[in-house]
Amino acid sequence: xxxxxxxxxxxxxxxxxxxxxxxxxxxxxxxxxxxxxxxxxxxxxxxxxxxxxxxxxxxxxxxxxxxxxxxxxxxxxxxxxxxxxxxxxxxxxxxxxxxxxxxxxxxxxxxxxxxxx
Amino acid sequence: xxxxxxxxxxxxxxxxxxxxxxxxxxxxxxxxxxxxxxxxxxxxxxxxxxxxxxxxxxxxxxxxxxxxxxxxxxxxxxxxxxxxxxxxxxxxxxxxxxxxxxxxxxxxxxxxxxxxx
DNA sequence: ATCGTCTATCGTGAATGTACGATTAATTGT
DNA sequence: ACAATTAATCGTACATTCACGATAGACGAT
Numbered sequence: 001x002x003x004x005x006x007x008x009x010x011x012x013x014x015x016x017x018x019x020x021x022x023x024x025x026x027x028x029x030x031x032x033x034x035x036x037x038x039x040x041x042x043x044x045x046x047x048x049x050x051x052x053x054x055x056x057x058x059x060x061x062x063x064x065x066x067x068x069x070x071x072x073x074x075x076x077x078x079x080x081x082x083x084x085x086x087x088x089x090x091x092x093x094x095x096x097x098x099x100x101x102x103x104x105x106x107x108x109x110x111x112x113x114x115x116x117x
Numbered sequence: 118x119x120x121x122x123x124x125x126x127x128x129x130x131x132x133x134x135x136x137x138x139x140x141x142x143x144x145x146x147x148x149x150x151x152x153x154x155x156x157x158x159x160x161x162x163x164x165x166x167x168x169x170x171x172x173x174x175x176x177x178x179x180x181x182x183x184x185x186x187x188x189x190x191x192x193x194x195x196x197x198x199x200x201x202x203x204x205x206x207x208x209x210x211x212x213x214x215x216x217x218x219x220x221x222x223x224x225x226x227x228x229x230x231x232x233x234x
Numbered sequence: 235a236t237c238g239t240c241t242a243t244c245g246t247g248a249a250t251g252t253a254c255g256a257t258t259a260a261t262t263g264t
Numbered sequence: 265a266c267a268a269t270t271a272a273t274c275g276t277a278c279a280t281t282c283a284c285g286a287t288a289g290a291c292g293a294t
Contacts, residue, residue: 027157034154039252040144047233060271073253075272080251094261094270105233109226116164116222156282177241190283192242197281211240211291236294243288250281257274264267 011088012102018110030115033108036084041067042077046086049100060089060096128205129219135227147232150225153201158184159194163203166217177206177213 021029037043045063052058064074078098081087089098101107138146154160162180169175181191195215198204206215 024157027160030160031155031157034151037151038148038155040141040148043144043147043232050233061269064271069252070254071271072255072273076252079272091260091271094268096271109229112226115160116167178239181241186282187284188241189243189285193282196242208241208290213241238291238293240291241289244286246284246286248282250279252277252279254276255274256276257272259272260270262267262269264265 011099013085013104013107015103015107015110018107018114021114026111026115030111032084033086033111036081036086039077039080041069041074042081042086045077045081046100049087049098050105052099057097057099059092060098063098128216130202130221130224132220132224132227135224135231138231143228143232147228149201150203150228153198153203156194156197158186158191159198159203162194162198163217166204166215167222169216174214174216176209177215180215 018026037046044067048063048066049058060075060078063078064071067074069077078087078089082089085101086104087098087100089096091097135143154163161184165180165183166175177192177195180195181188184191186194195204195206199206202218203221204215204217206213208214
């Protein structure tokens with residue numbers, strides 16, 4: 001099996017857990033995801049990762065190249081996206097392979113509906 | 118006609134404009150909305166306003182009462198929600214009537230899809 | 235006219251966010 | 265071993281956020 005393909009295949013979020021969240025937890029979780037989305041560069045990163053083909057995983061260097069920011073700044077944004085649950089990264093030799101958390105878009109959509117509706 | 122009912126009925130957002138946005142504008146707009154959602158107190162305010170009956174408009178005082186924050190802090194959060202387009206307020210004598218922007222939830226949902234999909 | 239109510243704004247302080255260059259640590263390749 | 269590559273972390277600087285008490289301004293009621 002391809003090395004990149006083997007990476008980044010086991011992190012997913014279960015939408016079922018939304019039903020068990022207290023209103024307080026729900027708001028805190030959505031606030032966190034929203035913080036992750038609250039910068040154009042981070043939106044671009046998520047968009048980029050969400051549209052990658054599964055068999056061509058993304059390396060950090062690729063993300064640095066599509067953004068008009070210094071490498072260290074991109075690394076900070078990636079760190080925020082990891083903290084807030086949007087993405088995760090796995091070490092692949094000297095590089096880091098970043099992937100979007102599986103099912104996160106549906107999770108986010110459901111979370112908004114639960115919090116606001 | 119009821120005084121409160123007459124207020125807050127003419128501010129709406131047109132989802133059509135999303136189609137005309139450049140990718141850059143799209144990301145900036147979503148980043149702004151996300152910033153608005155990036156605090157539990159502001160999520161609670163939006164939830165509260167989104168579920169108000171139309172004929173019982175919300176006054177600022179009502180919002181202060183449901184949050185565990187000082188009046189001035191709530192006013193700041195309301196200000197951020199106004200800046201980011203989630204809500205608007207109209208002066209009603211000595212009070213201010215706050216309402217959620219009509220159609221904003223659908224707008225937000227569409228904006229996310231356009232930005233990330 | 236004066237008083238009380240309501241809400242925005244001011245001023246403050248602590249914390250966080252954003253961006254950069256420089257450095258470090260890990261790994262690969264020679 | 266050694267050099268090159270990759271990405272995180274450090275240190276810095278500036279701006280913004282968040283929370284509060286205090287104040288000010290607008291309006292209604294008396």
